[in-house]
């Protein structure tokens with residue numbers, strides 16, 4: 011490994027103490043290394059700790075054990091050099107779409123006019139140029155998510171953490187944004203950690219696919235497909251089938267009678 | 275409901291509906307004031323007072339009605355302004371910090387039910403006749419227009435009246451800011467110090483605005499009582515108490531009308547501002 | 560937030576600009592002493608109003624006059640052409656407000672009710688009475704249809720009434736109330752406080768201020784009230800009451816004749832530092848009192864201008880008040896009755912409590928100014 015790791019996690023554990031007195035081990039002994047400029051997708055059943063992992067990486071949650079480094083440093087909230095898209099709607103409701111995208115730019119002290127221009131470019135990138143003046147409540151769920159993606163890109167960090175960003179989108183838009191994301195990833199030489207429920211999406215995007223279960227990485231699957239990937243090609247179909255099997259086996263092994271719904 | 279109608283007709287209908295209670299009120303007043311032996315002034319007498327806002331009232335020792343209204347507004351503006359600059363920062367602090375809440379909540383909960391008027395004796399003892407004018411210009415205050423009518427004791431009473439609505443609403447607004455907004459800001463490069471300006475205040479602004487509207491309302495309500503203060507020569511409340519004293523009730527009623535109109539304008543203005551800063555909250559899905 | 564703050568600043572600035580609009584008067588630094596004078600603003604004290612409204616006349620009368628700098632608020636006291644003081648006149652309202660402000664040191668000179676002044680001197684406020692302003696001027700009012708036109712008829716009516724007669728008073732230490740209670744006692748009428756559940760012919764009701772006299776009579780909350788002028792004349796003018804009698808006529812016979820009502824007092828500091836000014840002030844007030852007594856019709860007009868009461872009210876009120884600065888024997892007797900009454904009621908708890916009448920009189924007065932101008 012010549013490159014230093016963008017994200018390095020070792021033996022990460024996270025225990026939540028819930029209001030009803032029970033403790034939940036969301037993560038338990040998770041090891042993870044994401045190389046710089048890698049595109050890693052994170053796949054796993056609901057409730058397996060994906061969001062928790064991203065939150066820890068962002069410094070929003072303190073780990074209960076283990077060590078975490080993002081860009082070589084222990085993550086501190088507000089100082090992590092990573093753009094993020096949250097799983098739920100996360101636009102600031104009192105700001106118009108454009109102002110939401112401008113937020114990270116303002117925080118970096120970018121001049122107002124330059125920030126405006128950049129934000130508009132990013133909105134154009136996600137196909138929402140006309141929505142610039144709209145308030146979040148005037149946008150559909152998918153549109154809001156796209157604005158949030160534009161905002162994460164405005165962060166201008168070398169790492170992107172995305173928590174099911176395309177979950178609410180139709181197929182066409184999803185493909186479009188996948189292409190946009192890959193484009194930016196390549197041109198800006200980003201490191202991306204991408205959470206999804208969708209195996210096909212994981213396969214379309216990732217260099218590596220990590221299967222998370224029981225609070226740790228169950229499978230680390232390197233994708234042998236070359237880019238650009240054609241989902242209609244035989245190689246892709248074969249790979250998808252193989253991956254489904256891996257995933258099913260992992261889920262099977264992990265399931266301890268818990269009800270899990272996995273979109274496949 | 276009104277679709278298809280001419281917009282002017284709709285407007286007319288709205289204004290017309292709103293006018294009905296006024297017409298009824300005036301009619302009842304007119305009839306009541308005509309009954310024999312009543313002390314209730316006739317509409318015309320009150321109208322006469324209202325028609326000469328810039329003249330010193332012939333039967334009341336007071337500055338003119340318009341001046342009185344201005345003086346009252348100055349007192350409200352300074353009292354409320356003081357409440358704003360104290361209650362908002364304190365409300366934010368107490369809303370953010372648990373220890374601050376534990377520190378202040380007992381005294382706040384104890385104090386807020388005390389009527390501002392209850393402090394009149396104390397404020398007079400502590401602040402006496404001192405006014406904005408006397409603070410700024412000392413004994414030459416009388417040369418500086420109406421500033422010597424802005425007595426600090428009255429301002430303090432107004433401050434007390436409007437402090438709590440602003441403070442409590444700010445506190446609850448700040449304490450209720452969704453954690454998500456803060457995390458989103460942090461994940462987008464906001465330092466802790468920037469949170470206040472970019473997340474906490476804007477997110478709590480609708481609540482703060484409610485506090486402001488209630489606070490201004492209370493300030494306007496309490497000004498009448500607060501102006502029952504020695505050394506005053508003007509004010510809408512002074513108009514009322516003085517006219518009461520000398521049984522010239524038409525001045526009191528004229529002043530009541532002016533207070534109502536001032537309240538109407540101020541409230542409409544505040545609603546307009548509120549709908550501008552708070553529109554997102556109700557519509558958020 | 561920005562729009563809010565901006566709006567507020569604009570409104571405030573606009574109002575300040577309007578408020579400061581008057582700041583272009585001649586600004587002469589006060590080379591003469593500045594005295595703050597508080598008054599109640601009713602027609603017991605129109606000597607001040609006459610002095611303020613009739614500078615020419617005062618000048619002829621006593622060589623001293625008030626030059627108006629700001630109507631009703633700021634005057635320059637002149638002796639001939641020479642300014643001797645600047646007077647800041649403050650209307651502070653009745654009751655204890657004036658002496659209270661004296662005790663805070665916010666007034667140098669005050670015109671106010673004797674009872675409240677004595678009460679504050681007793682409490683330790685450093686001030687002294689310089690001279691009286693008026694005596695009498697208290698009266699018993701009844702509702703217009705009440706069947707009594709004289710005190711005797713009132714007493715008779717109270718005795719046969721199945722329920723106690725409710726009589727209002729403006730505040731617990733009001734002169735009128737004290738006199739009325741004693742007079743009732745002299746007639747064998749028992750006065751009880753409202754809500755005490757004791758048997759009596761007269762029930763006394765605290766109306767919490769002069770302002771409530773007229774509405775209370777009009778609504779029948781009380782059958783009558785004891786008030787001082789101009790309260791009586793206002794109630795009559797408003798057709799809410801009839802005057803039964805002046806309280807100075809009530810029994811015990813002669814006891815209330817010329818009972819002191821309002822006076823001028825000054826703080827110890829003012830007396831020590833501004834003797835000349837206070838002497839001129841007493842001289843001025845004395846001359847103004849003479850002007851009032853010389854022509855009460857004209858005095859009523861001036862009272863109307865000064866107090867802004869309707870002219871009809873002042874025409875009826877001013878003749879009922881005896882204006883005098885005379886601190887002679889009648890005044891001394893009146894004051895001694897005051898001391899006795901307040902002692903009887905345990906109102907005195909401080910410096911006046913243990914003093915004899917003569918000592919108390921000496922303690923609360925500084926009549927040297929009056930003597931020097933008489």
Ligand SMILES: Nc1ncnc2c1ncn2[C@@H]1O[C@H](COP(=O)(O)OP(=O)(O)OP(=O)(O)O)[C@@H](O)[C@H]1O
Nearest residue numbers: 026027028034036055056057058059060061062063
């Ligand atoms: N603040 C919290 N308090 C208590 N338990 C929590 C908390 N946050 C998460 N958990 C628990 O931790 C586990 C992992 O949650 P997490 O949100 O990371 O799941 P996820 O993998 O993102 O699921 P999904 O795919 O549904 O988003 C869950 O069992 C959840 O109940």
Ligand SMILES: [Mg+2]
Nearest residue numbers: 060061062097
């Ligand atoms: Mg999740």
